[in-house]
Amino acid sequence: MLVSAKEMLTKAKAGKYAVGQFNINNLEWTKSILLTAEELKSPVILGVSEGAGKYMCGYKTVVGMVNGMLEELNITVPVALHLDHGSYEGAKACIEAGFSSIMFDGSHYPIEENVEKTKELVAICEEKGLSIEAEVGSIGGEEDGVVGAGECADPNECKMIADLGVTMLAAGIGNIHGKYPDNWEGLSFETLDAVQQKTGDMPLVLHGGTGIPEDMIQKAISLGVSKINVNTECQLSFAEATRKYIEAGKDLEGKGFDPRKLLAPGADAIKATVKEKMELFGSVGKA
């Protein structure tokens, strides 16, 4: 059964480790992530962007697929199904469809409007027992057409949003979605520290988990980050393994590629990436 992310993140914050959010795009990714979490006895959050939701036929299909896998793969570790960077309408649609967690990204609105919309969604999530992530200060890079400049959040605005009763807070600290450019200045630990001072026990979320050096990840966890999002790194490992398989031309005997064999190396590559991240984040054995 899907669970809200609240308990797993409260435990992570207290235990000084982070739970990974791995984005899903299809059946193979989902299966790989769930099997790895079960094998490593790690809690896990499955992230779904609005674009990925559309690609997978809509949120109800996603909920049906994930619930089916939890049962048929005998998954016993805590799993949350979470909308990633949701719009106000997207958040409502996911609540309706049966997600156990949502992110409302109101960071592009003026702070008053972000507060207003977040407050309304907090009330709905509270009533239904779902977790909710809010964002202050946009994350840089581009994800599903949403472009951010990588700004650092204002700690006072973070407190305003945290006080609305959200479960977790994503605060921009110079992090970027996708690959970091060569001239990236690194995470702003000064901002993170100030946000953590203002928001106390609130689990903080680090987006753009791909390509952040290990020591920075560990320092961020020590300063209150208890959820880390990873997408691009799974994409890169999946693509590389698939490309190698096609180049080797193994199934080309007049029948084209066997679709199951074609996607198997990519699925294995995702397992390896997820394992590496769970070990780095310290969530292994914490289920």
Ligand code: 13P
């Ligand atoms: P990356 O694609 O950089 O791993 O970021 C993922 C993310 O933050 C999803 O919200």
